[in-house]
Amino acid sequence: MKSKVMVVEDNKQNMYMITYLLESYSYEVIQSFNGIDGIKKAKEEKPDIILLDIQLPEMDGYDIARELKKNEELRNIPIIAVTAYAMMGDKEKAMDAGVIGYIEKPIDPDTFVSQMEAFLPSHLVQRGKN
Amino acid sequence: MAKINKKEKIKSANNPPLSKIKLKSADEVSEFAENIINTVREPLLVLDKDLRVIKASRSFYDFFKVSSDETIGTLIYDLGNHQWNIPKLRELLETILPEKTTFDNYEVEHDFSTIGKRIMLLNARQIKRALGKEKIILLAIEDITDRKKSEDALKKAKEMAESADRLKSAFLATMSHELRTPLNSIIGFTGILLKELAGPLNEEQSKQLNMIKGSGQHLLELINDVLDISKVEAGELVVSLKPFNFSKSINKVISIVQPLANKKELKLRSNISPDINNIISDERRVEQVFLNILNNAIKFTERGFVEVNCETQNDQIITRITDTGIGIKKEDMEKLFKPFSQIDMGITRTRYGTGLGLSICKKLLEKLNGTISVESQFSVGSIFTVTLPINGE
Numbered sequence: 001m002k003s004k005v006m007v008v009e010d011n012k013q014n015m016y017m018i019t020y021l022l023e024s025y026s027y028e029v030i031q032s033f034n035g036i037d038g039i040k041k042a043k044e045e046k047p048d049i050i051l052l053d054i055q056l057p058e059m060d061g062y063d064i065a066r067e068l069k070k071n072e073e074l075r076n077i078p079i080i081a082v083t084a085y086a087m088m089g090d091k092e093k094a095m096d097a098g099v100i101g102y103i104e105k106p107i108d109p110d111t112f113v114s115q116m117e118a119f120l121p122s123h124l125v126q127r128g129k130n
Numbered sequence: 131m132a133k134i135n136k137k138e139k140i141k142s143a144n145n146p147p148l149s150k151i152k153l154k155s156a157d158e159v160s161e162f163a164e165n166i167i168n169t170v171r172e173p174l175l176v177l178d179k180d181l182r183v184i185k186a187s188r189s190f191y192d193f194f195k196v197s198s199d200e201t202i203g204t205l206i207y208d209l210g211n212h213q214w215n216i217p218k219l220r221e222l223l224e225t226i227l228p229e230k231t232t233f234d235n236y237e238v239e240h241d242f243s244t245i246g247k248r249i250m251l252l253n254a255r256q257i258k259r260a261l262g263k264e265k266i267i268l269l270a271i272e273d274i275t276d277r278k279k280s281e282d283a284l285k286k287a288k289e290m291a292e293s294a295d296r297l298k299s300a301f302l303a304t305m306s307h308e309l310r311t312p313l314n315s316i317i318g319f320t321g322i323l324l325k326e327l328a329g330p331l332n333e334e335q336s337k338q339l340n341m342i343k344g345s346g347q348h349l350l351e352l353i354n355d356v357l358d359i360s361k362v363e364a365g366e367l368v369v370s371l372k373p374f375n376f377s378k379s380i381n382k383v384i385s386i387v388q389p390l391a392n393k394k395e396l397k398l399r400s401n402i403s404p405d406i407n408n409i410i411s412d413e414r415r416v417e418q419v420f421l422n423i424l425n426n427a428i429k430f431t432e433r434g435f436v437e438v439n440c441e442t443q444n445d446q447i448i449t450r451i452t453d454t455g456i457g458i459k460k461e462d463m464e465k466l467f468k469p470f471s472q473i474d475m476g477i478t479r480t481r482y483g484t485g486l487g488l489s490i491c492k493k494l495l496e497k498l499n500g501t502i503s504v505e506s507q508f509s510v511g512s513i514f515t516v517t518l519p520i521n522g523e
Contacts, residue, residue, distance in 0.1 A: 013315035017322065024327045055307075084310055106314035106350065109321035 002028040003124040005116070006047035008038040008064060009082070010056050018051065018082070018107070025113045026126040035059030039067050042074055048124050051103070051116065054083040054094070062097040069098040078119045082107065170270070177267040181206050181223055184266065193273065195244045206269075216240050222254060227267065231256040237274075249275045299364035306357040310350065317346040355486040362493040369412040369497045371522040376409040376416075376447055377402045380440060383420045390428050397435035398428070406440055409447060410522035415494050419502075422487040423451050423514050431455030434511070445521060451514045458506040466504060467492040499523060 005027045009015045012033075019029045030045050032038035035056055042050065050068070054061035061081060068074045080101040081094050094102070101119045103112065117125045164185070167174055173190035175183055186201050196210055206223070207215040218238045226233050236252040253270040320343045322328065324336065331339065361367045384400055391398040409416075420438075427436045434454025441448055458466060467488050488502075495502050499519050506512035 011311055011315070014311075014318070017315060017318045020322060020327070084307065084314075105310070106317040109318060109325050109327075 002026060003049075003120070003126055004028045004030060004045060004047040006030040006032060006038070006042060006045065006050045008032045008035065008050065008056070008061070009053040010034060011053075014053075014105075017109075018112075021107075021109055021112055022116075027113075035061075035064040035067075038064055042068060042077070043071070046073065047077060049116065049120050050077055050079045051082050052079055052099070054081050061099075062093060065094070065097040065099050080116060080119055173271040173273075175206065175269040175271070177206055177223075177269060179265050179267075181267070183209070190271070193245070193271075194242070210242070210244060213240075213242050213244070219252070222252060223267070223269075227254050227256050247275070248273055249278045296364065299360045299366075302356055302360035303364070303366075306353045306360070309353050313346060313350055313353070317343060317350065320346060352486075355490060358490050359486050359493075362490065367493070367497060369415055369494075371410050371412060371498075373408045373410050374413040375407060376411075376518075377406050377440065379413060379417050380420060380438060380449070383417055383424060384438065386421060387424045387428055390425070391436060394428065394432070396428060396431055396433070398437075399435060400438040401440070402438075403441040405442055406447060409518060409520050411498050411500075411518055415498060416518065419491045419494055419516065420449070420451075422491050423516070426487065427451055427453040427455060427512070427514070431511075442520065446517045446519055449516045449518075451516075452511065453513075454511040457508040457510050457512055458504065459508045463504065463506070467502070 005022050007015060007018050007022075007029055009018065009031075010033050015031055015033070019031060022029050030041055030047055032041050036059060038050075038052075052061045052064060056064075059067075061083070065079050065081075068077065068079065078101070079099050080103055081099045082103045082105060083094075084105045101115075103115045167176070167185060168188045170187055171189055172187075173193045174187040175190060176185040178184050182203055182205050183201050186198065190196075191198060191201070194210065201209060207220070216238060218236075219240075222233060222236050222238075226236075232255050234253045236254065237249065238252055239247070239249045241247045251272040251274050253272070255268040257266050257268060258264075320339050323331065324339050324343065358367070380400065380402060384398065388398055424436065424438070431453045432455070435452075436454075437450075437452045439450045439452070492502055495516065495518070499522065501515075501517045503515050504512055505515075
């Protein structure tokens with residue numbers, strides 16, 4: 001069974017890029033373009049890891065992370081922030097909200113997947129490309 | 131106070147007191163006083179205890195465009211057809227002065243029918259007359275209308291400049307964020323194509339995609355630099371001081387620039403004193419500074435070496451970055467740390483750069499209580515020296 005990665009990202013091209021990369025490495029991707037939908041889908045799909053954009057309209061990444069951490073069933077899913085260099089200063093704020101890792105934008109296709117896998121329990125890491 | 135009195139006493143032992151100066155008659159005394167009053171440039175009024183005018187200076191008549199007939203003997207509030215019935219003046223003369231006997235720089239604003247709206251500073255003194263027990267009041271009037279006007283204009287101009295500056299910084303910050311979003315997808319998709327995840331590329335396709343990637347990365351550096359400098363200028367750049375391993379950071383930066391040096395066949399050497407361990411500073415910013423300086427050193431060196439030396443000296447870590455590059459002309463040294471001042475020389479035009487790097491380094495180091503300086507000899511090389519306090523202060 002493929003490991004499930006949920007991506008919350010409002011920019012369509014970024015979403016396509018991340019999805020393409022992850023699918024190339026045999027991950028199943030659940031896409032969500034905003035926080036409310038993201039929380040709903042997380043409850044339904046129970047992903048193995050969540051990649052979260054921080055700057056989102058209405059509900060930002062911090063709010064989403066806090067909301068996910070409140071839920072008993074979702075609490076243990078690792079949340080990784082995928083965010084621009086400019087926002088890196090807010091590391092503590094993100095950690096307080098329950099984010100355990102950072103991937104800096106622009107993402108580097110050479111390292112992106114392995115950066116994510118570092119936060120994924122080893123039995124869930126997909127081996128090899130599609 | 132007692133001290134001053136003592137001094138005066140000593141003085142008066144040698145010199146006769148004012149009252150003993152050879153003014154024989156009351157007329158002479160009066161003339162003497164009048165001369166003094168008329169010499170003062172500021173309008174001056176002398177009032178009796180009932181606030182009637184005893185005397186007015188010539189400057190008073192000139193300034194308020196009134197005659198002595200309508201002034202002398204008149205209650206101050208009735209002056210110039212009751213124009214002087216000013217609440218704030220009443221407060222000064224009737225409430226403040228009886229208690230304090232002197233009061234300086236009391237600001238009164240009033241619209242006079244003869245001379246228009248004026249802002250005045252009043253200095254008031256309540257004096258006991260030498261003979262008898264009656265008190266008189268001296269009222270000096272300084273017109274500060276014009277001064278106030280230019281002060282206000284200056285303040286307004288300053289506020290406008292500051293708000294324009296804030297607007298500029300906010301604009302730059304927003305713009306650079308907005309610019310980065312599409313750029314992320316340009317760089318990302320180029321990278322995916324180069325990884326050949328979407329299929330194999332021929333040689334020419336890889337070459338051109340690499341050019342897109344390089345230009346994209348250069349543009350990203352520019353945007354990040356603009357964002358940094360706008361943050362610095364808006365005073366929004368926050369550093370977080372925490373202990374970290376300094377030599378590890380330096381080695382990390384060296385490993386990042388090593389491929390660049392290899393490409394140009396430059397020797398990249400480092401010599402880090404073994405007593406250097408932890409420093410309290412902002413790790414990310416410190417790495418940013420050294421990455422910038424080392425990148426520059428490699429960028430502007432065609433042959434020879436780039437060397438990094440770190441040592442401790444009196445609670446400071448001193449890092450020297452020496453290169454055998456093109457060097458800096460004396461006249462260009464000053465410009466070096468100013469924004470947008472990549473020194474313009476034919477040869478440097480081919481080099482990527484924002485011209486912001488060193489000015490950001492300087493500002494960052496100021497924030498981190500450090501310094502940056504440079505020694506250079508044109509066409510021989512440069513030495514950049516960075517100092518950072520080990521305990522952060």
